[in-house]
Amino acid sequence: MEDKVISLNLGDYEKRGLYIIFKDGSRLDLSDELVEKITREYWEDPARIPPEVKKAIDFQRCPFCPLESEGGFCNALRPLLPFLEIVDRYVSHDKVIAVYKGHRKEIYRIADSSMQAALLHLSILSLMHHCQAALPYRKYFYGVNPLMSAKEASARIYMNIFWENKGDKELVNKIISEFKIKLTAASKNEMKRLSLICKNDAFINAVVKTQLISEFLSLDYDKILEDAFQRIELENKS
DSSP states (O other): OOOOOOOOOGGGGOSSEEEEEETTSOEEEEEHHHHHHHHHHHHHOTTTSOHHHHHSGGGSOOTTOTTGGGOSOOGGGGGGGGGTTTGGGSOTTOEEEEEEEOSSTTOEEEEEEEHHHHHHHHHHHHHHHTOGGGGGGGGGGTTOOTTSOHHHHHHHHHHHHHHHTTTOHHHHHHHHHHHHHHHHHHHHHHHHHHHHHOSSTHHHHHTHHHHHHHHHTTSOHHHHHHHHHHHHHHHHHO
């Protein structure tokens, strides 16, 4: 396989958030700061979100959302909005570069990706930083970044829950069960909202990654880790 060199000016990616660089050289800025600005513009523009859509039952915040009584725009949709007007310009297999900048100034994560994968990255970003229903569980996302696979993200979340609760399996399973219920419900509601404002199903497909995290949390990680450690031991002895 031929090596691929990616050259970036990191000074262009200093604000926390996700950036998508397209094959034509254009860039989509999904930094937290810009996402907030775009969200306000969409919410206030009746041409983008008609009043009847805002009032639709399927568009309301989740019943268990901490901001449910305030009404307004579902926070989890925010990272998806900047994609609405450009997604139709590309097909799912078009190559893109994804850059993620977290809290730490010196740490960047870069992935040679595709449009389809880039959309999937957004669902983890949505869950990590924007979904209010996930707020009580946000500490368990320590070490997770949007460029991880759903399986990698869920494994890290599981280990964080396991560590914080000192290996108490009953408590770990209880937290995971509650998290899964809210995550699954929030994902389904997000799909309903997207169906009201999106012409393309790419965004709805992107939310599937959020559900995949929930499904992977059902895996028997104790057994998976035990098997992995045994395999490493055998490799060391061979």
